[in-house]
Amino acid sequence: MTTVKEKSPEVSVTPPVDAGNGLKTQEMVVNMGPQHPSTHGVLRVQLTLNGEIVVKAVPHIGYLHRCFEKHSEEMDDYTKVIPYVDRMDYVAAMSNELGYAIAMERMMDIQVNDRVEYIRVIMAELQRIASHLLAVGTFGLDIGAFTPFLHCFIEREKILDIFEKASGARLLYNYIWVGGLMNDVPADFKKDTAAFIKSFRPQIKELNDLLSDNKIFVERTANVGVLPEKVAINYGVSGPSLRGSGVKWDLRRDDPYSIYDRFDFDVIVGEGRMGTVGDCWDRYIVRVWEMEESLKIIEQALDQMPDEGDVHEAVPKKIRPPAAEIYCRTETPRGELGYYIISNKKTSPYRVKARAPSFVNLSVLPAISVGAMVADMVAIIGSVDIVLGEVDR
Amino acid sequence: MLEFLESVMPAGPMAVFVFSIIPLMIILLYALFAIWMERKVAGHIQDRLGPMRVGGWHGWAQTIADLLKMIQKEDIVPAKADRFFFKMAPFIAFGASYGAFVAIPLSSGYIGSMIDVGVFYIVAITSLLSISIIMAGWASNNKWSLLGAMRTAAQTVSYEVPTIATILSVVLVTGTLNLMEVTELQSGNSFLGFLPNWMIFHSPFMVIAFVIFFVAVLAESHRVPFDLPESESELVGGYQTEYSGMRWGLFMLTEYADMLLLSLVTVTLFFGGWNSPFGPFLDGPFWGAFWMLLKGMIVVFVMMWLRWTLPRLRVDQLMNLCWKYLIPLSFVNLVLIALWEMIF
Numbered sequence: 001m002t003t004v005k006e007k008s009p010e011v012s013v014t015p016p017v018d019a020g021n022g023l024k025t026q027e028m029v030v031n032m033g034p035q036h037p038s039t040h041g042v043l044r045v046q047l048t049l050n051g052e053i054v055v056k057a058v059p060h061i062g063y064l065h066r067c068f069e070k071h072s073e074e075m076d077d078y079t080k081v082i083p084y085v086d087r088m089d090y091v092a093a094m095s096n097e098l099g100y101a102i103a104m105e106r107m108m109d110i111q112v113n114d115r116v117e118y119i120r121v122i123m124a125e126l127q128r129i130a131s132h133l134l135a136v137g138t139f140g141l142d143i144g145a146f147t148p149f150l151h152c153f154i155e156r157e158k159i160l161d162i163f164e165k166a167s168g169a170r171l172l173y174n175y176i177w178v179g180g181l182m183n184d185v186p187a188d189f190k191k192d193t194a195a196f197i198k199s200f201r202p203q204i205k206e207l208n209d210l211l212s213d214n215k216i217f218v219e220r221t222a223n224v225g226v227l228p229e230k231v232a233i234n235y236g237v238s239g240p241s242l243r244g245s246g247v248k249w250d251l252r253r254d255d256p257y258s259i260y261d262r263f264d265f266d267v268i269v270g271e272g273r274m275g276t277v278g279d280c281w282d283r284y285i286v287r288v289w290e291m292e293e294s295l296k297i298i299e300q301a302l303d304q305m306p307d308e309g310d311v312h313e314a315v316p317k318k319i320r321p322p323a324a325e326i327y328c329r330t331e332t333p334r335g336e337l338g339y340y341i342i343s344n345k346k347t348s349p350y351r352v353k354a355r356a357p358s359f360v361n362l363s364v365l366p367a368i369s370v371g372a373m374v375a376d377m378v379a380i381i382g383s384v385d386i387v388l389g390e391v392d393r
Numbered sequence: 394m395l396e397f398l399e400s401v402m403p404a405g406p407m408a409v410f411v412f413s414i415i416p417l418m419i420i421l422l423y424a425l426f427a428i429w430m431e432r433k434v435a436g437h438i439q440d441r442l443g444p445m446r447v448g449g450w451h452g453w454a455q456t457i458a459d460l461l462k463m464i465q466k467e468d469i470v471p472a473k474a475d476r477f478f479f480k481m482a483p484f485i486a487f488g489a490s491y492g493a494f495v496a497i498p499l500s501s502g503y504i505g506s507m508i509d510v511g512v513f514y515i516v517a518i519t520s521l522l523s524i525s526i527i528m529a530g531w532a533s534n535n536k537w538s539l540l541g542a543m544r545t546a547a548q549t550v551s552y553e554v555p556t557i558a559t560i561l562s563v564v565l566v567t568g569t570l571n572l573m574e575v576t577e578l579q580s581g582n583s584f585l586g587f588l589p590n591w592m593i594f595h596s597p598f599m600v601i602a603f604v605i606f607f608v609a610v611l612a613e614s615h616r617v618p619f620d621l622p623e624s625e626s627e628l629v630g631g632y633q634t635e636y637s638g639m640r641w642g643l644f645m646l647t648e649y650a651d652m653l654l655l656s657l658v659t660v661t662l663f664f665g666g667w668n669s670p671f672g673p674f675l676d677g678p679f680w681g682a683f684w685m686l687l688k689g690m691i692v693v694f695v696m697m698w699l700r701w702t703l704p705r706l707r708v709d710q711l712m713n714l715c716w717k718y719l720i721p722l723s724f725v726n727l728v729l730i731a732l733w734e735m736i737f
Binding site: 028030036037038052140143144145146147150151154210211214216217219220373374375376377378 | 439440537540618620628702704706708
């Protein structure tokens with residue numbers, strides 16, 4: 001038996017300073033996570049605190065690393081990569097699949113029919129709403145408001161029901177395939193989706209009444225974690241977190257993929273209505289109004305969607321792309337998801353690299369959290385909206 | 394009541410024991426009910442049903458099941474903790490809030506002890522709660538616990554000032570610190586005829602005093618939006634982080650007992666205590682206890698309602714609210730009430 005010599009835990013890294021009134025103060029190092037209720041998974045942030053004020057925040061990642069890239073290389077099939085893609089951003093699996101499918105189709109020069117395109121867009125936008133609902137709900141939870149979280153979940157359940165009817169799964173769908181879909185949508189898909197839109201519109205208003213305009217909520221989030229436009233661009237932040245800083249950049253509009261150029265929708269940006277442009281409240285409200293824009297897209301897509309078309313039409317039997325490489329980016333609920341795929345004429349990819357938006361967005365955390373309080377840290381992490389499955393892959 | 398008990402009981406000490414155990418029974422039964430009620434209130438506010446299975450009718454036995462579970466849990470004391478203080482803290486916390494019930498007149502026939510400085514005693518003994526929380530936080534040897542405990546200390550000390558200032562305004566009008574006498578002064582109907590002679594209807598400034606008092610009470614009992622000491626989304630569990638099993642249960646019990654205590658104090662000071670809202674109708678010692686607990690539960694319900702609606706303030710905003718708004722306002726209000734008393 002070996003005895004481990006007990007070492008006293010390291011309380012601080014800096015020596016005590018004389019506070020001037022006979023007392024000595026010392027900075028305290030605390031580990032926020034990996035088992036902390038508000039780090040949205042297994043993020044560990046090493047905080048150096050001066051009282052309650054954050055002097056330094058260092059995010060540590062890797063607790064959920066599942067070797068996505070190596071798995072992809074070893075699957076011996078491009079189609080079998082899709083379930084692994086699902087597990088990256090597990091609350092927005094459809095968007096991940098869409099990005100991968102589009103990248104592969106561009107590489108192999110496959111053209112899918114219109115019905116597939118419309119179903120994909122509707123699914124991706126429903127997924128965006130579901131993901132944003134989770135994001136704003138848990139953000140409210142981080143601030144201490146429990147009720148909006150469950151109200152959001154009720155709506156999210158309705159979307160998951162639609163997904164379940166189509167794909168059989170509620171979280172990891174494996175629905176969008178290279179060159180088509182797993183199967184066609186059920187007969188009442190249009191009816192279900194239209195019913196959801198009708199019931200969800202008033203809920204956005206209710207969410208605003210309950211949370212967005214709540215005085216305490218605004219006090220907690222406005223002017224907190226301000227991410228200026230320049231810093232956001234320098235760090236490569238994308239998605240709602242970038243738009244919250246007032247940058248009008250949305251790949252659906254600025255670099256359209258699939259059939260997004262056929263729809264009419266606005267790109268929501270933060271205006272600093274409650275405080276400074278780029279604060280936590282702005283990032284939050286961008287997500288709320290993006291749900292409204294997604295509803296617009298879904299409505300238009302439901303109108304235009306053709307009833308005819310085989311969803312397996314372009315699905316290749318065995319995918320064997322030409323020796324090529326491709327970088328393809330799409331706008332997921334969290335930002336710009338890029339796939340860099342290299343093929344060497346074999347049945348498995350030589351390399352699949354994902355540029356994960358959460359990973360890049362997380363990198364901005366140390367820059368915007370200095371000077372915040374511990375409670376603000378929680379708000380900042382929540383407003384950047386990371387999914388650790390995607391950060392670590 | 395004590396005389397009555399002494400006349401039916403064989404021995405004097407036994408009667409005293411039964412007499413003093415009555416509030417404890419009320420607290421325990423109330424806690425069983427209030428925890429279930431909190432879940433039901435939360436459930437219905439959140440568009441769900443809350444517990445529905447245990448016991449049959451609307452899950453009424455859920456709290457009992459949880460209590461049994463909690464008793465079976467292992468009582469963990471962290472290796473680096475200060476064992477004595479760590480184990481001691483929950484008892485002091487509960488003792489502080491149980492001890493305060495002695496000065497509350499539960500009905501016209503029951504008050505634990507006719508202390509002439511009743512309100513003062515309650516304010517003093519509930520301050521022990523912050524000591525026990527600091528004990529728990531410090532003895533846990535956990536940084537999150539420590540942060541939670543430090544917040545509590547600051548919060549409780551600050552919010553005691555507006556609490557006392559508003560209590561003073563009631564004392565100014567009634568001229569006594571004895572809560573039984575405060576309640577007796579509120580019986581009957583006021584000069585308007587239909588309103589009960591409660592303190593809240595005394596003057597418009599008394600309404601302001603009530604609002605300040607209620608906000609301060611929310612902060613003192615660590616309820617949302619002032620639940621910073623145990624804010625689970627920031628500080629994991631605050632001072633409770635390292636506690637498990639029944640020791641944690643005691644903290645939970647204290648939280649609910651404190652809610653009841655402060656609600657009853659609110660009711661006694663502003664809403665006529667055990668007085669019936671319908672004048673002499675349904676009055677008397679038994680109905681008095683009923684009205685007292687009913688009014689108390691209504692205040693408790695409002696606290697629950699707030700908890701499941703509002704987000705949480707940040708620690709500096711909490712201090713701002715107290716020192717910049719509540720304290721000046723409560724003192725100005727005290728002076729205005731004094732002037733009102735002089736003029737009318």
